[in-house]
Amino acid sequence: MKILSTEQFEDESGLRGAMVASQPGSMSEEEIQQMIVLASRLREQAGGELDDDALMAVSEATGAPLDYIRLAVRSVPETQRKRSFFEQLRQSFLAFDPDTRRLVAGAVLGMGAGFMAFWSRALPGGDSSGFFSLFSTLFILAGLYNATVSRNIKTAIGSGALLGLVSQITLALFALFDGLFTLVAARGSSPPAMIGLTLAGALVGGLGFELLSKNRKRLGLGDPAAERHQLLTQLLEIQSKLKEDEKFVTFISVDAVGSTRMKTENDQVAVEYTLNEYHQFIEQITLKNGGKIHSTAGDGVTCVFEDPKDAVTAGKAMQAGLFEFNAYRNKLKSPLVLRAAVHTGPVLAPGRESTAVNFAHVIDVAAHLQKVAEPGTLAVSSATAIYVGGLNAIGSERIMAEDVTAAVWRPRSSMQNFAPGSIVPPVPMKRN
Known part of the structure; x- marks a missing residue:
């Protein structure tokens, strides 16, 4: 890992x-x-x-x-x-696993016990108040408890052994260090004491573990396996509630190409009018095909659909309909060109309302595919294409973003690139 x-x-x-x-x-x-x-x-x-x-x-x-x-x-x-x-x-x-934590805790508590034992011997006149001796005893008791509540007998024995061994090593090291600066060093530990306390710690840890395991019910302690099963049950209940809001939806990401240049080269009134018409154009096609406007950001629009087929139909209509839009509704000096992409995936929708989804990977993928798509094309991801006959049914060209493959669809008509206003609307025929 x-x-x-x-x-x-x-x-x-x-x-x-x-x-x-x-x-x-x-x-x-x-x-x-x-x-x-x-x-x-x-x-x-x-x-x-x-x-x-x-x-x-x-x-x-x-x-x-x-x-x-x-x-x-x-x-x-x-x-x-x-x-x-x-x-x-x-x-x-x-971050350590439970057994390692027990061993580390045993060693740390042993250090505390050894440190307190050193001061109880090193003070002039001894530890008359019993303060350091008391704390040394408390560290030992805490270490034995830590060993007793281990998850298995090996960890219990190891933790108890570390408690005794480390306490004596700590005592010996502090006594040695003290001897370098004082004429009379505090009495430290000896090898027999180290071995004896190590074995004693291991023995007490192992026996304590066995006694606790056999008398959990009498002591009013819960069974770890039963508690874990109960916790797992709660987790599954939470997961089930989250699944209730999960659904598969399809998003279309649409963006106008060269919008910054378009805004600087055209009259602001014409820009405002055309962009308003553009948003209405996208919304009309979306609603007509059973979708909803999810969000807008400047000249970018995100639409959401329950049915992937409807989303693909809407995406094609947006690109193909630009010919008419540029002819009759675009007041700019150059034709409006769009990039669009469609992607399908699972989302957690609060109340199963698709427009309430704010952060979803499926939206990100649709946006990334749209950015790498060529102007004037519609990119349909493999996740969406399976609902409309596969990638080959969309087109032979392929693009990729976020490790997702998409097929490229192009409108058959190239007339969408005609200059705005270059096509005169048909004159109604007079009736006799």
């Missing part, structure tokens, strides 16, 4: 690019987004961080590797703000 740097997650586009770069080949971008949504909702229900059972549940529900789930969930906060050193340390710790 590809390892990604923190900087790759500093903004939304970086997050998407980094995740696409590291995702398994079978996962689409919509599935990635769904995975993050499910994980975020589970985290909200849990009141904080996602534990490993939740991450495993997300992995089973989405089919993504567990390491990838951790990477995705961990990356989300980084898109919102810079993290402090302690937050980075905490996130790095949470």
Whole structure:
């Protein structure tokens, strides 16, 4: 799996690019987004961080590797703000698998116990208040608890052994360091003590794990397997609710070619009039073919259709109808030329209302195909073409954007390039 740097997650586009770069080949971008949504909702229900059972549940529900789930969930906060050193340390710790975390925690608690034990011996007159001895004991107890609640016997024994060994190594190192600066060094540890406490920690950790496993019900503790199953059930319920709003729709992305030059070379009144007529032209064709205007941005228009066939028909009508538009409705010095592209895909539509979709990969693909299409053509993606007989039924030319192949359709008539106003409307015949 590809390892990604923190900087790759500093903004939304970086997050998407980094995740696409590291995702398994079978996962689409919509599935990635769904995975993050499910994980975020589970985290909200849990009141904080996602534990490993939740991450495993997300992995089973989405089919993504567990390491990838951790990477995705961990990356989300980084898109919102810079993290402090302690937050980075905490996130790095949470990135470990559960068994490794138990071992690391055992070693860290052992260091704390050894450090406190050193000060209880190094202070002049000893630890008369018992403060450092108390904290050393608390570290030991916390370490034994950490070992006892491990997920398997091997981790419990290893964590307990690390607790005893690291505490004695820490005590010995601090005593050695103290001896370099003082005439009388604090009493450190000895090899027999290290071996003894290592074995004792392993023994207590293993026995504690066995006792806890056999007496969970008596102690009122939940079964991890049952809790994980319950969490998975909740996850599937959330996923089912998200699926209720999922639907397949088709988007057309349309844009006027050379609009900047068109606006500078023509009278502003003529530009305003023609663009208004152009928007009406697109809207009329869209509504006539059962679609809706999704959004507009300057001279760019995005339309949405429930039926891919209707979308293709509308796209062809837009390009073919430019001949009439330029002849009778265009007041500019040059003909209006369009690029258009059609793409079909799944979206999460709130209330199943297609026009309410704001961020969807299918819209991005349609826009990218439109940008690489030649002026005066309609690009129909392979996802849309399967509903109208395939790519060959559209045309023999091919273009590609965002790893999506599209066929190119051209109007048969080349008269759309005639200058505006060069065609005189027919004169009505007089009736006798």
